[in-house]
Amino acid sequence: MSAARDRLIVALDFAGGAEALAFVERLGDAVDRYKVGLELFTAEGPPIVEKLRARGKRVFVDLKLHDIPETVGRAAAAIGKLGADLLTVHAGGGVEMMRRAVQAAPETRVLAVTVLTSLDVSDLRTDGISTESTGEQVLRRAQLADQAGCAGVIASPLELKALRARTGRRLMIVTPGVRPFATKDDQKRVATAKEAIADGADAVVVGRPIRDAQDPVEAAQRILQDLA
Secondary structure (H helix, E strand, O other), rough: HHHHHHHEEEOOOOOOOHHHHHHHHHHHOOOEHHHHHHHHHHHHOOOHHHHHHHHOEEEEEEEOOOOOHHHHHHHHHHHHHHOOOEEEEHHHHHHHHHHHHHOOOOOOEEEOOOOOOOHHHHHHHHHHOOOOOOOHHHHHHHHHHHHHOOOEEOOOHHHHHHHHHHEEEEEEOEEEEEEOOOOOOOOOOOOOOOHHHHHOOOEEEEEEHHOOOOHHHHHHHHHHHOOO
């Protein structure tokens, strides 16, 4: 089960630190890795990362940094000093921006967000991106991330096989959009945890299916069984 715990990242999608930390305490030893996203980090700032680290948890800071290279580099350096295990930048910011983040936070693995799981090909085309499919755009941005020296990428379950075929094991792939059953909500490209790992994901991010479960511990344990 230790290998499964290494593959599961639970998203702390909460408005405040007290609620998030109570949830972490409830899950106890079942979960080792947590994602702090934009909502929680904006509300609580760096102390939420420090508090999770003090509890022996590994922290994925998911801010999807996207700005000029100098600004992103400085932000990445600040996150790195907190002891974050993973940090996201947006691949749309370009190779130099991603490279600066990697250089600024050498002890933190920088992951590039390829295409948000809330988007499909029609959304990309509406934004003026010429592509045949979301998969094509994911592969294009993954190549840029690799060129920039990123440790890996964030990609939906539907692009996993193509990414692994293109990059081998060179890039770490973290996959959001994971559900106990392949149901859809505001995320359009989803799959189950078992499917994601079978198709090549190194780790999966699970939020609402655990957070909103009647028994979050039981929900986490069911997903861990799929990841074993």
